[in-house]
Amino acid sequence: MIKFIKLFSVRLLMLFNVLVALLFIACCLAPRMHPQDWWFTGFLGLFFPYLFVFIFLFFILWLFIRPSLSLFSLFVLVAGVIPFSVHYSFHMNTDFDVEKHESLRVMSWNVRHFVPFDEYFFNENKVENQRLVFDELKKYNPDIICFQEFISIPSLGKSNPISYLKHELGYKYVQFSGEDIYNGGERTGIAIFSRLPIVDKGEISFPVSTEGSAESTAFVDVKYQDDTLRIYSVHLQSFGFGNREYKVIDELNNDAGYDKTESIHLLKKMRNTFYWHGVQSDFISSEIKKSPHPVILAGDLNDVPNSYAYATLKGGMKDGFLEKGSGIGSTFTSATSSILRLLPTLRIDYIFSDKMFTPLQFIKAGEGISDHAFLISDYSFRNTNK
Numbered sequence: 001m002i003k004f005i006k007l008f009s010v011r012l013l014m015l016f017n018v019l020v021a022l023l024f025i026a027c028c029l030a031p032r033m034h035p036q037d038w039w040f041t042g043f044l045g046l047f048f049p050y051l052f053v054f055i056f057l058f059f060i061l062w063l064f065i066r067p068s069l070s071l072f073s074l075f076v077l078v079a080g081v082i083p084f085s086v087h088y089s090f091h092m093n094t095d096f097d098v099e100k101h102e103s104l105r106v107m108s109w110n111v112r113h114f115v116p117f118d119e120y121f122f123n124e125n126k127v128e129n130q131r132l133v134f135d136e137l138k139k140y141n142p143d144i145i146c147f148q149e150f151i152s153i154p155s156l157g158k159s160n161p162i163s164y165l166k167h168e169l170g171y172k173y174v175q176f177s178g179e180d181i182y183n184g185g186e187r188t189g190i191a192i193f194s195r196l197p198i199v200d201k202g203e204i205s206f207p208v209s210t211e212g213s214a215e216s217t218a219f220v221d222v223k224y225q226d227d228t229l230r231i232y233s234v235h236l237q238s239f240g241f242g243n244r245e246y247k248v249i250d251e252l253n254n255d256a257g258y259d260k261t262e263s264i265h266l267l268k269k270m271r272n273t274f275y276w277h278g279v280q281s282d283f284i285s286s287e288i289k290k291s292p293h294p295v296i297l298a299g300d301l302n303d304v305p306n307s308y309a310y311a312t313l314k315g316g317m318k319d320g321f322l323e324k325g326s327g328i329g330s331t332f333t334s335a336t337s338s339i340l341r342l343l344p345t346l347r348i349d350y351i352f353s354d355k356m357f358t359p360l361q362f363i364k365a366g367e368g369i370s371d372h373a374f375l376i377s378d379y380s381f382r383n384t385n386k
Contacts, residue, residue: 031311042274045307086305096363107142108298109374146233150191177203234299317352320377324362
């Protein structure tokens with residue numbers, strides 16, 4: 001009887017191992033599967049780091065129970081090495097040198113309309129959070145800033161972020177693709193501020209989404225040394241979670257609060273957003289390929305590294321975090337969901353660069369000012385086409 005129980009336990013454990021391995025392999029394939037056809041791949045990308053840990057634990061467990069069976073988990077882990085490599089940067093955590101040394105410094109930041117992290121709505125009478133943002137800009141002194149969820153507020157006069165950045169911080173060159181949100185002159189959207197001369201600029205509107213409109217992508221061509229560089233600032237479709245969706249997420253671990261209808265609504269909303277991420281990333285990728293100049297793309301993709309959107313937009317470019325960052329590099333902390341706030345793997349903001357750019361150093365900082373950390377990457381540049 002004891003022998004039968006042991007055999008049954010081993011087979012049951014192996015069955016679980018195989019099921020987790022199949023999910024893990026599907027996760028590994030997610031970046032190659034367009035969510036327009038394979039809608040569930042968006043969810044798979046979210047679970048990849050956790051499934052990797054489970055497979056690793058299976059590997060360790062089999063070493064003690066039946067070493068021969070550990071080879072199965074080992075082979076599965078090997079299959080996930082490349083997908084894992086976009087999640088974790090193995091560089092040592094070195095101090096970021098705030099002083100620039102003949103390099104190009106690019107910042108990307110979703111500033112959440114300058115709404116404080118612990119609040120929900122913008123209040124024109126409270127501009128303390130703007131000052132915190134501006135303090136970081138003064139400290140790091142980037143040459144180019146790519147903002148997402150930027151807001152202009154003409155009624156604030158000199159405190160209007162655009163006016164302050166131009167006249168007080170010296171960012172004379174601006175491209176802002178904002179739209180009027182209150183029919184009163186206040187506009188929100190993508191903004192690029194540059195100390196380098198802008199010789200051309202434009203915006204790229206996404207195809208209309210059933211889940212609401214995404215911010216139009218902005219781009220600028222700037223003069224740097226003897227070359228012209230193109231900088232894109234992008235923000236893919238937000239999930240648009242409100243109190244209804246966050247309530248469902250926070251009650252997932254509470255059986256008494258489980259509501260099947262609300263959970264289905266949440267999943268459909270996420271499925272549709274992943275679909276539009278695929279459409280929008282294809283759209284921007286095709287635009288990038290037309291660029292006559294070396295490219296840097298910065299922004300909030302609202303998607304993790306093991307996703308179709310990340311793989312499509314990164315393409316053959318370098319990820320600043322992977323080149324010079326360290327650790328997991330989570331960039332988003334939910335201000336409204338206690339469950340999402342605990343997840344350490346939500347790296348959804350990026351800076352990508354053409355191969356002509358050599359990343360010199362990278363930093364992720366500014367947590368607690370917005371719900372997104374800001375990213376800064378320093379580059380040297382050499383035009384290999386000359």
